[in-house]
Amino acid sequence: MKQIPAPLLTLTIGVAVTLVSLWVGFNHGLLPEQASAQSVLVDDFFDVMVVIGTALFLVVEGAIVYCTIAFRRREGDDTDGLPIEGNLPLEAFWTAIPAIIVIGLGIYSVQVFQDMGGFTPGDRMPDHGTMIAQSPDASLSGLVPAGAEPELLAKSVYGFGAPLEKEGIAADLEVNVSGMQYAWIFTYPDSGIVDGELHVPVNADVQLNISAQDVIHSFWVPQFRLKQDAIPGKDTELRFVAIKPGTYPVVCAELCGGYHGAMRTQVIVHSPSEYQNWVQSRIAQAEPTTAEAIATNPADLTDTEYLAPYAAEIDFDAQLLAHLAH
Amino acid sequence: MAQANITSDMVGQSFPHPDEWKWYHYFTFNIDHKVIGIQYLVTAFFFYLVGGVMALVMRSELATPSADLVDPNFYNAMLTNHGTIMIFFWIVPAAIGGFGNYLVPLMIGARDMAFPKLNALAFWITVPAGLMIIGSLFFGGAQAGWTSYPPLSRITANTAQSMWILAIILVGTSSIMGAVNFLVTIWKMRVPSLKWDQLPLFCWAMVATSILALFSTPVLAAGLTLLLFDINFGTSFFDPDKGGDVVMYQHLFWFYSHPAVYLMILPIFGIMSEVIPVHARKPIFGYKAIAYSSLAICLVGLFVWVHHMFTSGTPPWMRMFFTVSTLIVSVPTGVKIFSWVATLWGGKIRLNSAMLFAIGLLAMFVLGGLSGVTLGTAPVDIHVHDTYYVVAHFHYVLFGGSVFGLYAGLYHWFPKMTGRMMNEPLGKLHFVMTFIGTNLTFLPMHELGLKGMPRRVAMYDPQFQYINIICTIGAFLLGLSVLPFIINAVWSWRNGPKASGNPWNAKTLEWTTASPPIIENWNVLPVVTEGPYEYGHDPAEVSSS
Structure with a gap:
């Protein structure tokens, strides 16, 4: 050379x-x-x-x-280059x-x-009952050597668990997330709230227990950089701490059918007091919106109706939105 | 060696044939490896156009955020069959079936492949497979993506999905037949004077490719057979309600389908290692490093499949193990890239169409490789998995890489295959349109994915429309870019200037016979006296500078 x-x-x-x-x-x-x-x-x-x-x-x-x-090669030059075969x-x-x-x-x-907590999915406090839910399968129990810690069973949960410094500590808030064609259903076991949107307090350690009812879906919040598939027959989880109040999209990232692209909702990160207000108001108004959340199939909405919730977020004017739909 | 010689001579005597093939011979069960190679190439190019039209349907739909052009289920059929056709009916058959069959016997001084009838059979079973894929569109088309994950694939468009599975199993069988044939041919049929370290690098690449195909394809066939049984015969291998495991399918699928990426790129790397030294007028830089890196990619490539499943039901150790193994693959790949650049360095580069596509490949594969490193690490992949970032990455590798490599090979060996030279200005126009179109279509997709647009969607958040319109314009430019190539190929095949036996003044054995070669390749088998890339050794040919 x-x-x-x-x-x-x-x-x-x-x-x-x-x-x-x-x-x-x-x-x-x-x-x-x-x-x-x-x-x-x-x-x-x-x-x-x-x-x-x-x-x-x-x-x-x-x-x-x-x-x-x-x-x-220059015009008229038919010679070869240098015979370098390696170095x-x-x-x-x-x-x-x-x-x-x-x-x-x-x-x-x-x-x-x-x-990020990638090494500790399924790391639960024993009183949460998740391990009991895991173990009724007798054949599975039989595989575990006698005297083994019950935590071994809980390892069949996939996803992201507690970050290192919180290992073994229960999350501040647990939400059960269920994916179905073409909606996400969020259930709050502590308060019994069921919603089509995810509401969480800022700076809280939140654990999502993710499941799927029909086909594989994937729960993704781009602003959280976190994604986990919702898999029929498997338990998955995502544990995260939201650090900034706001409204962020929840996107399905795994092909789940014709309206996969429309399987979107949002996560609303509240300040702690706002979050308490939301919980109180939801408990007060009981469940009417629950049925609505489940019954609304994005496929049945027009694009304008479907996209309307995004209008505020992306500062889009409604006329243009209506125009796009045609 | 003596034995190999006898075998190849016997092949020449074993079947009666006319002095040269007529056009209709190309439509028959012909056992000449060159006829089979051209059969593969032409059929594959037809499917490239079919898959390309599907891509344009998708890009047209994505010009607007709402699903307003085609039915979303039809859109899913387009995306499924676009991927399937481009992989199984274009790149794999063109690179392995087309160039592999045409070139391997010619490069090693053999009169044909080791098993000519098996070779013809391998081509002809891809024909019903192609018909079945096209036929499946009349039943709605498979709609679960080329990955066809259950449960979606179990419950959607059952007839079309079953036809899709049978088609893939057929092309997989063809691939296994081809792999056995290549390994035996390269092992046993080399002309005795050709030593292992004089074997052209394309043949080394075909060895690595064939080993991969042999190890991985049966696993895909197994997974798809189980899925076929689930759909049609009431089994529940992948039915979670009855104790089936959907993640098991993903392992079976990706155990083949990640190596399939290397099936699509290793032969292309082989083409690169042939085209670059000839047109740079220099020996290949680091022959052994390139040959061994093909084998290293083949070996490590068998142990990276879970990086497609980092967000699926995979335990932490698996996510970490496969992060590291995936990162390791980039080392032998980097070695190849650096070796090709070093081959260019100090050369007398002829910037003809073949070389432009080869250099274009090099330029784009670098970006595809770098985005691949980011994707290989679980923490980043968690964010960008199943987004347009992945679409951008694999199109840089498979379009910027494999398709550019196929074009480089076509321009390079067209004179050998047809006995005619191609038109250079049209070839350069083709290159410029393809290069701009590729980057216009796929570069902006990186940003789409990182910012939050998932892949495989017919409707999307309107904030992404601007970038999507750029991609759509690029896609139509890519669609148009095929025209100069088709015009060039058809016109040159009939009317191009006659090509000599060795128009590029190249050193590998295929250039020692006529263009096009006679039916048994040589009247008298060639004797190898020097390596395949010994350019610049003749003092009279080296410039004084």
Whole structure:
């Protein structure tokens, strides 16, 4: 490789690539706002990967463009290029660098995953009764060696549990989430509230127990960076702390039929006092909206009706909305 | 070696044939590997157009947020069959069946594949499979995505879904037959003077591809057979109400279908390693590294499938194990990319259509690979799984990668296959339209997914409309970009300037025979005296600079 540029040029390019990559990594603006404690962890990780990715992208694409221009065949030149068949140190270098990068990213992944609570799904307080619900299957119990801790059984819950510092501590609020074609039903076991939207207090440790009634759905709140499939026959859960009051979309992310795209609702993150007011008002007005929440099939709504709840959120005027529907 | 020689000679004597094939021979059960290769390529290209029309239906629907163009169930049939056709009826048969069959015997100095009749059978069973896929559309079409996860696939459009399953099992069977044939051919039929370290890298790629196909395809066939029984014969393997396990299907499916990604890209990597040295006029940089990295991708690629299931019913250790294994795959892939760039460095690059598509592939695969690294890590994948970010990623890999590679291969070997040169200005127009169209369609999808748009939806949040319109415009540009290619291929096949035996001045064995090659490839088998990429060694040909 005789064409290696002068050290000074290399240094300049290196500094420029580093600066541009860092700037892109922390200013890409590609992610929605951060509304959960977990979203901060995920975004920091993603930004680091964007920095590394941008640097690699610039170097490799730069080399490709440079080669295409500098080493293009000139008119009338029918000779061959230099017979270079390899360069062991160089090949070892570009095998080792990605290897080191991915090992680093692997370790970082495990760290973030642990901080998000990825290692502790199904980690419940014994008095919550979940384990009892898990164990009536006699054959399953038989597989567990005598004297084994009952927690072993609870491990068949998938998803995200308590973050590390809260391991073994029950969530502040539990909500049962049921996915069906094409709606989410939220049930609050403590108060008996049933709703088509998820209401949670800000800064509370919330645990969603997710199930599916017909086909696989997937509960996703982009602003929380959390997603978990709702799987018929399997228990899954998501535990999160919302850090910012507001209204965020709940999206079904797993193909569940013709109106999969319309299987959307919202999560409303309240201040603690607002949340108490909401709970009181829901208990006071009893259940009329429950039936409504279940009975309303998005497929039966016109697009205007369906999209109306989003109008406020996205600052869309109703006329345009009506126009779009036609 | 002597034995291999006898075998290949016997193939030549074992069937009577005319001096050259007429057009109608291409519509028969013909056992010539070159005829079979062209049968695969032409059939696959037809399905590419069918799958492309389906993509345009989807992009037209997505020009507006509401489901106002087609019925949402029909939309799901389009997305299911678009994916199925592009994978199982375009990229896999074109790359493996088309280029693999055409090139492997020619590159190793054999007169045909080891099992010519099995080879013809492997092609012809894909024909009823294709008819069944098209037929299934008249029964509503399979609507559960190309992944066909139960319970949705158990309860939706049962007749069409069953036809879909049978079609996939047929092409899978064809794939297994082909894999056995390639392995035996490369192992036993090399001309005796061709040493292992002189084997063209395309053949190494076909070895890795065939091993993957042999290990993984039977598992898909098993999973789909169980699903077929569930749908039609009352079993409940995947019926949770009766103790079935829907996540088990996902494991069976992805145990094949992740390696299927490598089935679609490894032969393309092989094409790259042939096209780039010829047109850069340089030896391939790091022959052994590229050959071994194909085998490494093949091995590690068998242990990454759960990264498609990070949000499914998978325990924490599994999510972490497969995060790490997925990250590891990027190392051998990176080695290939760097080796190709180093091959370009210091070359005398001919920027013809074949090379433009190869360089275009390199440029886009880098982005697909980098987004793949982010997707491979569970914490980020949890957010972007099943969103347009994934759609963007795999189109950069499969369109920017595989389809560009197929075009590079078509421009490169068209003179060999037809004996005619293609038109360069039309080829360059094709490249420019395809390159712009690809990036216009798929680059904005990264942002869509990250910002919150799920995939496989016929209706979406209106805040995403602006970006979706850009994607739709790009898709129509991509649709148009096929026209210059079709015009070029059809016109050149009939009227293009005659090609010599070796128009690119290349070193691999397929260029030592006539264009198109005679029926048994050579009158006298060639003798290999140098490696396949030894450019620039003749002092008279190296420039003084």
